[in-house]
Amino acid sequence: MMYEIISFRELILDVIKIKVAGQCHDKESQHKIIKESKRIMSSILHHATLVEPDRAKAYIRQHQRGLMQLIDEVEALTNENEPYADQKSRNGMISGLVKLLHQMVIDLQQHLPYYFDFDCPVSAASQEQLILDIASNSGQILKKVEELHADQETINLFKQLFKNLNDYTGRFTFEQAKYLYAFFDSIKMALNTFVPPLDFSDIILLLVSLNFNHPFFYHSCCSHLNRELQNCENISEQYRLIHFFKKLIGQVFKTISIPYHKNLPDIDEAILRYIESEISYLQSIDTIAEDLTRGGILESNxxxxxxxxxxxxxxxxxxxxxxxxxxxxxxxxxxxxxxxxxxxxxxxxxxxxxxxxxxxxxxxxxxxxxxxxxxxxxxxxxx
Structure with missing residues (x-):
């Protein structure tokens, strides 16, 4: 039934061309496209209930990809170099069509979430809007962090994380977009509960609870723990510190069920693996010392x-x-x-x-x- 998307595409492109030539009425064209979009959605949802789950999933995702391709194609028409008499009206019509197509995709996501492909990249327009939202939220969060008298390590962490998100060269997936909106809302709510001065360890536990498994955050956690271990007076203090940190990470309750990056390990699991390797390293030091002492190579003191x-x-x-x-x-x-x-x-x-x-x-x-x-x-x- 993909022919319905093909026919729908032809209808939309024809309306845009006719509009450019000034030969149609806005309300009539709009009504025709909206009516057809509702018919297509009703047909898709009905057909999905008549077939086996695996076939239904393939069917829905095929239409999802078709709609996403159509969105990108229609959006591209906004940037055409050819002059038009009423460019503003033309772009407004294209913007309305893109919103309609986006709504069709959202309807698929809401009505059939099990069949929806959340790994599919968002449209170019959605990507641009998401980047704008990231920039806006980043500014609000950094301002709040500074008000909480955070140390430079915490400020640098947030700045670099936001820079990495803003500089992302690919497109975010639907799942990442969904995650990021929840991520920023959760951070802003959490920061309102903190009292100054804001400690770096508090931010680690917060981002772990948000399932934020970004590589930069993982490396920042490992670097922070390593510096703290270096500041310990002796190996006994290192043991106490690293086991305390292990306890804190292991007890974190995740408030966002999905991770930022689906193909990477959950952040708590990754940090706990790093902690276990550090514990093994400390144990190896003790083992070497015991072997040397037991062998008479050196006195114990x-x-x-x-x-x-x-x-x-x-x-x-x-x-x-x-x-x-x-x-x-x-x-x-x-x-x-x-x-x-x-x-x-x-x-x-x-x-x-x-x-x-x-x-x-x-x-x-x-x-x-x-x-x-x-x-x-x-x-x-x-x-």
Whole structure:
């Protein structure tokens, strides 16, 4: 029954051409097209009830694609370069026809959602309107975020997310369009419930609850968690932090059932997989340390006469000289802070060791040199 769409297309194009020539009355043409659109919709809906579900789905989606192609074809006529005596009236008529065709597609979606193809791209006009809505909502949200005294990390997250949505080169699908309208409404409602200062972790939980599985948001979450882990004083604090974060993500209740991107994992599942990999990494550090201690390679707590800064410099020199080889400075720092103590501290924080590892103080360098000279003298005596 696709011939009905073909006939409908011919009717619409004929009316546009006649209108251009000034040979028809607006009301008569409008009534004729509206009457035909209702007849076609009634016929489509009736026929879909007479066939098997699989055939009905194919039938509906065939007509959906036909209507979408017709929408794009009619929209393109607005931008024709040929001059017309009454261009404004012509464009107004085309705009009305496009709205009518859009309504037919919406009727298919509302009456037969199970058969409707939500992966189908929206029309060019719908895409343009959606981009305008994204820009408008983005401005409102950024203003509200700044009013809530959000930190720069949160502001940058929203700015980049909105930029990515605005710069999207393809067309959004019907499902993505439906999602984005719900997404922006939900964010604006949620922000009205927050009190300043707005915390980045609150935004993570909010966007996870909205099922926003955009790649940039995922990478932002991972980067944020990694920075927080780096700021921990020791591996025990890292364990506590990462398990607490895992608990928060696992308990998030999703308020939007569909994800932003259908072909990507749900955002909570993706973040939880990243967290599990970080937990496995921390466990591997403990395992390596236990194996070395059990094998007698190092004492479980090895005390040195250096200060923390001197020990860090001494370890750094061994790495640069090739005595100690490691692909992960972070792993080395965690091992040293777990198994070494100094004259000034029984427990070395990973953060203080890391800062000392990459910083040099003249008096500390001199102290390390003195110890190395003593080592050289001992070695010479053994020759």
């Amino acid at each position: 090895f005390k040195v006469t250096f200060t923390v800064r001197q020990l860090a410099l001494f370890i750094n020199l061994q790495v640069e000289a090739g005595i100690i080889t490691t692909k992960s400075p972070k792993l080395l720092h965690q091992y040293i802070t777990k198994h070494y103590s100094t004259t000034e501290k029984d427990v070395i924080s990973e953060k203080s060791f890391k800062n000392a590892y990459y910083g040099n103080v003249d008096k500390d360098i001199q102290k390390v040199i003195e110890k190395i000279v003593v080592m050289l003298n001992i070695a010479q005596d053994k020759c």
